[in-house]
Amino acid sequence: MIQYTPADAAHGRLLFVTNDALLYIGESSAGADEANTSPADLLDALGSDDVIQSVLGLLTSRGLGATPAFALANWTADSTLHVLVRGGLDVRVDLASGTDTISGSGVSTWRETSVSAVSGFTVGDASADSSLSLPLGSGVVRSTGAHVVLDRSGVAAPTAGAHAAPAPAPTAAPSVAPTAAPAAVAPPARTTAPAPTTAPAPTTPLAAVTSAAPAAPAGMQWPPPSAPRPGQTPPSPATPATAPPNATPATAPPAAAAGTFGATITPPAAATPPAGSVAASPASIPTYITLPDSATRAPEHTIAEVAEVEPSGYEHLFEETVVRTIEDAAVRPADENDADGADGADNADTAKTGNTSGAADSPTADDGDHDGETIMSGDLNRGDTRGGPSDDAPRVPESRQLFLELSTGGREALTQPILVGRAPSVSKVSSGLVPRLVTIPGDKDISRNHAQFALEGDTVVVTDLHSRNGTAVILPGKPPQLLRQGEPTAVLVGTVIDLGGGVTLTVREEG
Amino acid sequence: MQSTTVIPLPSGEARLVVSAQTAIGTVRSVNEDSYLAATPLFVVADGMGGHERGDRASQTVVAVLQDQLQEGTLPTPAMVLTAITDANVAVRALTGDNGQRLISGTTLAGLALVESQEGSVHWMAFNVGDSRIYSWNGRVLEQLSVDHSAVQELVDAGQITELAARSHPERNVITRAVGAEDLVDADVWLLPIGGAQSFVLCSDGLTKELDDTAIARLLAEYGSDGAAHPATIADALVDAANRAGGKDNITVVVLDCSIEGAHLDDDNTNERSLLAAHLEETRPRA
Numbered sequence: 001m002i003q004y005t006p007a008d009a010a011h012g013r014l015l016f017v018t019n020d021a022l023l024y025i026g027e028s029s030a031g032a033d034e035a036n037t038s039p040a041d042l043l044d045a046l047g048s049d050d051v052i053q054s055v056l057g058l059l060t061s062r063g064l065g066a067t068p069a070f071a072l073a074n075w076t077a078d079s080t081l082h083v084l085v086r087g088g089l090d091v092r093v094d095l096a097s098g099t100d101t102i103s104g105s106g107v108s109t110w111r112e113t114s115v116s117a118v119s120g121f122t123v124g125d126a127s128a129d130s131s132l133s134l135p136l137g138s139g140v141v142r143s144t145g146a147h148v149v150l151d152r153s154g155v156a157a158p159t160a161g162a163h164a165a166p167a168p169a170p171t172a173a174p175s176v177a178p179t180a181a182p183a184a185v186a187p188p189a190r191t192t193a194p195a196p197t198t199a200p201a202p203t204t205p206l207a208a209v210t211s212a213a214p215a216a217p218a219g220m221q222w223p224p225p226s227a228p229r230p231g232q233t234p235p236s237p238a239t240p241a242t243a244p245p246n247a248t249p250a251t252a253p254p255a256a257a258a259g260t261f262g263a264t265i266t267p268p269a270a271a272t273p274p275a276g277s278v279a280a281s282p283a284s285i286p287t288y289i290t291l292p293d294s295a296t297r298a299p300e301h302t303i304a305e306v307a308e309v310e311p312s313g314y315e316h317l318f319e320e321t322v323v324r325t326i327e328d329a330a331v332r333p334a335d336e337n338d339a340d341g342a343d344g345a346d347n348a349d350t351a352k353t354g355n356t357s358g359a360a361d362s363p364t365a366d367d368g369d370h371d372g373e374t375i376m377s378g379d380l381n382r383g384d385t386r387g388g389p390s391d392d393a394p395r396v397p398e399s400r401q402l403f404l405e406l407s408t409g410g411r412e413a414l415t416q417p418i419l420v421g422r423a424p425s426v427s428k429v430s431s432g433l434v435p436r437l438v439t440i441p442g443d444k445d446i447s448r449n450h451a452q453f454a455l456e457g458d459t460v461v462v463t464d465l466h467s468r469n470g471t472a473v474i475l476p477g478k479p480p481q482l483l484r485q486g487e488p489t490a491v492l493v494g495t496v497i498d499l500g501g502g503v504t505l506t507v508r509e510e511g
Numbered sequence: 512m513q514s515t516t517v518i519p520l521p522s523g524e525a526r527l528v529v530s531a532q533t534a535i536g537t538v539r540s541v542n543e544d545s546y547l548a549a550t551p552l553f554v555v556a557d558g559m560g561g562h563e564r565g566d567r568a569s570q571t572v573v574a575v576l577q578d579q580l581q582e583g584t585l586p587t588p589a590m591v592l593t594a595i596t597d598a599n600v601a602v603r604a605l606t607g608d609n610g611q612r613l614i615s616g617t618t619l620a621g622l623a624l625v626e627s628q629e630g631s632v633h634w635m636a637f638n639v640g641d642s643r644i645y646s647w648n649g650r651v652l653e654q655l656s657v658d659h660s661a662v663q664e665l666v667d668a669g670q671i672t673e674l675a676a677r678s679h680p681e682r683n684v685i686t687r688a689v690g691a692e693d694l695v696d697a698d699v700w701l702l703p704i705g706g707a708q709s710f711v712l713c714s715d716g717l718t719k720e721l722d723d724t725a726i727a728r729l730l731a732e733y734g735s736d737g738a739a740h741p742a743t744i745a746d747a748l749v750d751a752a753n754r755a756g757g758k759d760n761i762t763v764v765v766l767d768c769s770i771e772g773a774h775l776d777d778d779n780t781n782e783r784s785l786l787a788a789h790l791e792e793t794r795p796r797a
Contacts, residue, residue: 425633426701428657431592434699437627448703 003133004146005126012142013124014039018047019138020076022148023055024123026069026089037061039140047138052084069104071123079150081118086110094120120149401510402460402493404438404453407503412438414455420505421450421465445469445501451483453497453505456490460507462497463488472498513743516550518583520770521630525704528767529553530743536716537757544714544762545569545617549582551624552591555642555762557714558617559688567605568617572598572689576621585626588635588701595619595637595689595697602690616688618642619697620656620712622766627701634708636700640685642762643718645726647709652727655700655710659687677722683715707769713748716761720752730765 002017016023016039023046037058045054051074060067069087076082083091085104093100093115104111124145126133136146402414412418417435419426424437425448435454440446447467454461464471464483472480473489474496483489491497493509513530527550535542543558543565556572558565575598580586586594598619605613618640625635636644638656641663646653657663661684662676671679689695711726721729729751733744741747745763752761 423703423705424701425703426699428698428700431595431637431695431697431699434588434592434701437631437633437701439628439631 001149002136002146003126003148004136004141004143005124005133007142007144009142012144014042015123015136015141015143015146016043016046017136017138017140017146018043018051021046021051021055021072021074022123022146023073024071024089024143024146026071026087026124043140052082056084064109070110071104073121073123073148075118075148075150078116079118080114080116081121081150082112082114083121084110084112089124092122093118094122118150120147122147402455403508403510405506405508406438406440407505408440411508412436414453414460417452417454419449419452419465420499421448421467422446423448425449440499440503443501443503446499446503450499451497453507454488459490460493460495461488461490467499469500472500474498512548513745514548516583518551518585518624520585520624520632520704521626523771525551525624525632525768525770527551529764530745531762531764532743532745532749533762534716534749534753534757534760536760537753539758539760541566542760543569543617544716544760545573546712546762546764547573547577547621548764549577549580551585552576552580552582552621553623553710553712553764553766554619554621555712555714555764556617556619556689557640557642557716557760557762558615559685564605564607564613565615565617567613568602568615568690571601571605572617572619575601580623585624585632588625588627588633588699591621591623591625591635591637592697592699595639595695599689599693599695603693605690616690618685618714619689620644620714622710622712624704625701632704634700634702634704634710636702637697639687639689639695639697642712642714645711645713645723647711647727647730649707649709649731652711652723652730654723657698658685659698660685677719682719704768704770707767709768710766711748712764712766714760714762716757716759717748717752717763719759720755720757720761721748725751 002022004015004017006012013027014025016025023042025042042055042058045051045058048054052072055072059070067086069089070084071086071089071091072084073091074082081093083093083102085091085102086107086109087104090101090103090105093102095115096117096119100115102111102113102115122145124143126145126147133147134141404412404414404418404420406412417433418438419435420438420440422440422443424439426435426437429435435452440450447465447469449465450467451471452463452465454463462471462473462483464485464487466485470485471483473483473491474480475492476494480498491507493507495507497505497507499505512532513528515526515528517524517526519525529548529550531546531548533542533544533546545554545556545558545566547554554573554576556569558567558569576594579594579597580590602615602617603612605615607613620638620640620642621636622644623635623637625633627633627635636655638644639659641658641660642656643654643658644656646655661681662671662679664686665671665679666673666676676682687696709730711730717726726748729747730744733740733747741750744765748763748765749761
């Protein structure tokens, strides 16, 4: 059993926990943040077969100087604890003979030791006050410290409190759950579980621990390592899905839950009797969905998700969202009808397939998820069908063969600046910039020097040369715009430049 | 020397009366100026380099231009620019009697009728250095080119007046020349043609002795007061400069052009000179 003391980002360091290993990251000697290694990678390493080597490889990947202080513990089934400590951290090991402290200070690398017959150990500044501690299955949290109890079988065992009689009346739950979840929850738009109000709340004494979680939301900002890899955590929807809206504690099937969270660290043997209760109060908007059969076995994904899920609408990124709101239920009658005809497996499948199917089931509830996609493609389609001419606009091929197509006939390649006018002339330009003069004879609407075109990079730039009647630029599908006199203006291929008097030039591209 | 030539244009024709004269002046022992009057191309070049034979530099430029631009046909602006570039190369390749490369250069002020587009003819003016191109409409003499000289930069910067520039100790320092660098950067103008137009090309031997007002008076009075005159207006200008001191070589090309045909634009019949109308429409900086 692991109890950790939650903390916010400012005070807590990262605590990684898996079934048989724990990693606590302290400050690096250089003062750098611990985050120079991806928490997701670290958690992966911590769960690998070769824990020590994998984690050390990551921590020291940037050299010893950038390696943070850390405490890495790995325990076996025979209560043998393997500890590595670096920097200012220490690990206090509980032995039958008392407490032994393994400190990482005073060594330039890290201290490594193995201790047998360990009953538990403490890392960091674990609070002695159990009301400030939270249980942890596996995952990553911000914490100031953690206390681990190893039972005879070498598995983290529930603390004494966890073994207390199961009990709580359903009424206890409302007071617990609402406070536990507020910030942590957002309505899972696409979960198939139709019964938000029935989210089972932990009813074992440890439910009280859960109630200590008000501090948790603030301290659990870190994105759960499981978030980017939804597939790694077991899908949980089964539990909520099978809980009817008015479920009583008895309706939470312990067996199903246990199966769902088979990956948690508490052995089934240690499970306390199921005592799922219902968060019946409508006020309990978001509720933890924890294991009904044992509060001590916080499913890893529950911890992880609660830890980082904020009401920010990202829940849909995770296949299994464990909290939901009453509102979800309220808008889901249709969905429930669907669910009526479906068995649990179907629901689970639906949940696994993600929000797409959920959205199909419940358009209203899934507006958030689907709106985006629909509008996007719709916009794209509209743009495609409407903006025919714009298709050739913003492309920049390797080398552009741009030219002007004159309404009076002919074309002028933009290999050099082009000056268009009724009687064009050029005043004192450098010999390298002499423009080509294009005469539009006869039309008095057009000034002698009317407009100049130049290629700057790959962009056609047109400048009205203070012409008397101005130069209009007509982008495809847009109303004409009068150029500001003397101001070079970039135009796209396909743009029509109107000099007045019916004389236009169109920017074209070869090929 | 004076000659009259007629050159056909895409529509109509241009009749050009050209007079040109060069003089060594009263002080110098070598005339380092050269000129070319080969319709439709007119050039004045003022060689520099003193004993390094600046005359060869100006002669080389003129020769290259004459060689590349065929007399009697309208070149394109690009052809003129290419010829200038080649002339620069030729000047830089000049070697002295001992085989060593000559350190010399020359100014270049020129005017040419060019066909800038099918059926579209313009005057092309080009300038490197402090020889000048003026336009003359019978009343007003207007300097078209801008000197590439140290004093011109001072004038442009507002540090000295044009009057002070005439006596500035560095008035003989130019900032650009053909043959001075690997790449020559000429100023270029493309001007509309039409009606009667007159231009004066000259080396600084003229403008250092005569200010614009004196030149304009000579242009206006030539042939109007019934007095005895030099053979050509170019001769008259050179003589006047010589009388005023003649401290430098003096070269003048005066060009009177009348174009008949469909090129005239109604706008051009107003009181403003072509040049003034043109300069009004200042191009924005690139």
